[in-house]
Amino acid sequence: MPSSTALRFTDHVAIVTGAGSGIGQATAVALAASGARVLGVGRRQEALEETARAHSNIAVLSSDICAEGAADRIVTAAVDRWGRLDLLVNNAGVAALMPLAETDRAVITDLFDVNVTAPSLLAHAALPHLRKSSGSIVNVSSTYGHRPLAGGAHYAASKSALEQLTRSWALELAPEGVRVNAIAPGPTETDVLAAAGLDEDAVTEIRTNERERIPTGRLGHPRDVADWILRIADPQGSHVTGQILTIDGGLELS
Structure with missing residues (x-):
């Protein structure tokens, strides 16, 4: 149980997408442990239920964030509750x-639907409520949002777009007291590569190569990223907005 001084999100309400695993799960649990009431959103009900079991402050909603009307339903679920x-x-x-x-239109469309359009619509739906609470948006980008990725240009471009949205929204919303920042993880121990359709051998090879290039000598852990999401979202950090904080063990220096 965290000490009372650690409960910096007490009485605050948060929505975390992709909460069924990895960074999203770690963030939902960390926020709940810091006093927040959290709506964890994802597509896999069983995975979400595992997240919910980690803390009593977590409720979950199974939803495809790209579905028509999903943003409004997600925000309404949190506010109604x-x-x-x-x-x-x-x-x-x-x-x-x-x-x-190997460019494929469907792959490009899916990347931008999930990584750019859905976060935009969620931010739009959340904005009236964030204005009332002087709240915050944290977008999760990637170190490849601001460095090139050979063979993955469209993924990198989608994350670059998210970073530019972060800066632009921060500038637009600062006069209204709403902060917008982003965290840009480097290679992290999640299932993102397997979810991208790569087989186990390919994932192992990529992870080995990444580990060798990271100055700290290890991949990130979801908790590493979650910790910094909480720090940049901290209600006491009211003068921090428009920032892209890279958590990659120094990879972008290499």
Whole structure:
């Protein structure tokens, strides 16, 4: 049980997308442990239920964030349950390795639907409530949102777009007291590569190569990222907005 001084999100309400595993799950649990009431959103009900079992402050909603009307339903579910909204964590995302020679329209569309359009619509739906609470949006980008990724240009471009949305929304909403920041994880121990359709051998090879390039000598852990999401969303950090904080063990320096 955290000490009372650690309960910096007490009485605050947060929505975390992609909460069934990885960074989203770690963030939902960390927020709940810090006093927040959390609506964890994802597509897999069983995975969401595992997240909910981790803390009594977590409720879950199974939803495809790209579905028509999903953003409004998600925000309404949180506000109807707890009466307010203070934080939106746009964590859900997809990755794809797709060299230019193998460009596929459907893959591009899916990347931008999940990584750009859905977070935009969620932010739009959340905004009236965030204005009332002087709340915050945290977008989860990637170190490849601001560095090139050979063979994964469209994934990198979608995350770059999310970072530009972060800066632009921060500038637009600062006069209204709403902060917008982003966390950009480097290679992290999640199932994102398997979810992208890569087999176990390919995932192992990529992870080994990544680990060798990271100055700290290890992949990130979801808790590493979740910790910084909480720090940048901290209600006491009212003068921090428009920032992209990279958590990649120094990879972008190499």
